[in-house]
Amino acid sequence: MATEEAAHDIMHARDRAAPIRWSADPGWRAVALPLGFVALYLALDRLSFIGALHGVGITPWSPSSGLAMALLIIKGLRYAPLIMAAELLSSATLPGASVFAMPVFLESLVVTACCTGAAAILRHAGLQAGIRGSSDAVTLLIVTVINSGLVAGGFVASYAVAGVVPWSGFVEAGFHFWIGDAIGVIVFVPPLLLVYERIKSGTQPDYGWASPEFVEFAAQAASIVAALAAVFSGISGDHPLGLFYLLFLPLIWIATRHGLPAASWTVLAIQIGLIAGLEIQGHSVSTLRAFQLLMFALAATGLMLGAVVSERRRLALALADSEGRRTAILNTARDAVLMIDARGNIQSINPAVERLFSRPSHRLIGCDACELVEEMPDLLDRLKLAARSPASEARCWELDARRADGSTFPIELSVGRFGLLGAEYYTLVIRDITSRRKAEAQYREHQAELAHISRVSLAGEMAAGLAHELSQPLTAITAYARGCLRLLAGPVPELALLYEGIAEVVQQSERAGDILSRLREFVRGGEYRRTATAVKPLIDAAVSLIRMEAMQQKVEIEERIEHRLPAVLADRIQIEQVLLNLLRNAMDAMETANTERRAIVVEAHRKGNRTVEICVADSGPGIAAEVTDTLFEPFVTTKPLGMGMGLSISRTIVEANGGSLRMARGVRSGAILIFDLPTADAAATTDAG
């Protein structure tokens, strides 16, 4: 409960509190701050000037030291001269104090130097930002004890040298000063830091109690008063300090309930109450000093306990905060997130898991994660292996998942690993990729359609060349058939000649048929299948479709195909289309540029063990630098009547066939376009692995 309230406090502190702004102008502040400080310093020194030993400032407690230390910590070491001035003024004007210029000056110097050194250490430890935790509290305690010891030694020695304090009383006087100074710092610095922090952040000072708790606050205040009353009621007995322990009870109550701020104020209140009570009752100075030792223990306890409680509270709050964020993220995520242990049992899930697998959480927690995916008995081993991989791609793969009703759907699975208390856990992030798969399929379909349309238009562009290609066998057929007719009409038909003629007719008819079926196959649409395809026939087919056109444009096409090339895994027609596209581009480039020598080289060779590279190089003017970047984008063209689809489609086709299409510049001139395709056996091993 307390944690939540604290969280509430922190979150609403700004809303609740009317902002207090230090709105005075800087010039006024520059005067007001030192004046105010000196006035307060003198006032505190006077108020605490009780039972001074040897008539100098060796008092049971010195709140002014706390004020000086707080100023140095908050405002920085440049205020050291102000401390010096205040201490000089204070010591020199003490009532009844014999004024010895020299020891006063010396003593002020010692006090200022030690305080400045201590403040430097505390600032270095970050205390100007407030006491954040138990380590800050410990630092403050240790530095204060050492600093006060040094100040005490220096202070008493200063007066001893002057003869005000006898050397015989040095230890006693030093000890008293020590305790008094330390108490002043420990009691005063924490509340002052708190006040400053609140002023700085523009909110009201934090007294440690939230407003709805004033009943408890009243009870705690009453308990302090009661404890003080008890302490003072027993003070005249045999054991004047016997009941002091009672004061620990309200302090512990408050510190554990409300943390450091409340504990700081409580310690201050008890100290003031003690001093006031002792003053009123008029007890001996020695009793006062005995109380102060106990008071030091009380203050240190309050400080430490409060700091620990505050720290724990802050940690709990941070934990709750991060837990809340984590839960919010996991609940918002559309991806399913699971945590499994090393045996594959599901430890925790987010709501998306229930949604994705249509299973309630009680039928998921504790179940074997392998049940969620389709047919993969070694899933756990693969997960463990993948989770160790440093590459994020390796920790992610696609597979099929299974719902409670047995239906399956495609998922993308990513795995991560973390250790907790020696045990290993794995986080699985599962994304339903059904729609992505659908989009991909649609894209493939669309791409195939586009390729088909472009192929038909390509065939249209080649119609003239193809007509000529067809007219060759037809011419031969006519010639042979006519010849045969003539022979038959003659007096004695020569049978051997007739046979030869008719055989040629048949052969040439078949040749014409081949050309037609090649064309028909080329423009066919529909399904594409990657099969093991020999490279040379592929290139031959493409070149033969364009040979006539090349001849008309006086372009020589040379094939340089490496011997014993392995088959590639590709859709033959689609790759033929790519080749034709590249060949036509090459011819167009050379035609418009009026290049003297017109040659195209189609080259195919192995590249490594797993790919075959096919290059189409021309002797044209090459590709202009300004289009190289956008060469493969659709609707980019250098031809007057071009659509700019050829290379774009070609690249898509090559990529769909597992290769890549790129451009290179020729050695002398001309463009070289290169694509590669996986060999059939390389593709087979990849699929198997």
Place this chain on the structure above:
Amino acid sequence: MPDKPVFVVDDDAAVRQGLRFMLRAAGYSVEAFPSALSFLKDYNPRRGGCLLLDVQMPQMSGLDLQQQLNLRGWRIPVIFITGHGTVPLTIAAMKAGAFDFIEKPLREDAMLESIERALHWNDRAYEERLERATLQVRATLLTAREREVFELVAAGEPNKVIARHLGISFRTVELHRAHIIEKLQARSLSDLIRMGIIMNSNSSS
């Protein structure tokens, strides 16, 4: 008379052999060549005959071969065969001195009739066309200045006038004229003037 040969030049073996087969069956003596160069190497102009020539061939095309024939002054009638006879191509071929132009797939009667005419040609129009084509090919050998001189000579201007007109010396004009006669293979000055008239009639047509 039966021994006037028909030459066939076509890079496509099937077409070449088919034509040879048909023409032999029709009773002609046929010689077939797979390329323009092999024909040029083998042919002797004294043999006469006619030439069936494929327009599209690698390396040296049909039109290139005809130019070569004109340049050498070998007067063999050329019948072009083409897969797709476009009008500009036909005009270019005819202007270059083709005897006829036949499209594939071939029609036998049209072809045989054309061959028959070519083997026994007696055609003024063809002769003039051939002459003009020959002259045009040869005229490409002339320099720009020689062409200017030739035009003035063909217009009947005397050398003195030509020299004044072009701002060159009389002797230079004579030198140019000698070169022109040599390059155009003219037999005499009057032959040169005749050539000029033929060429001018072509450019005006």
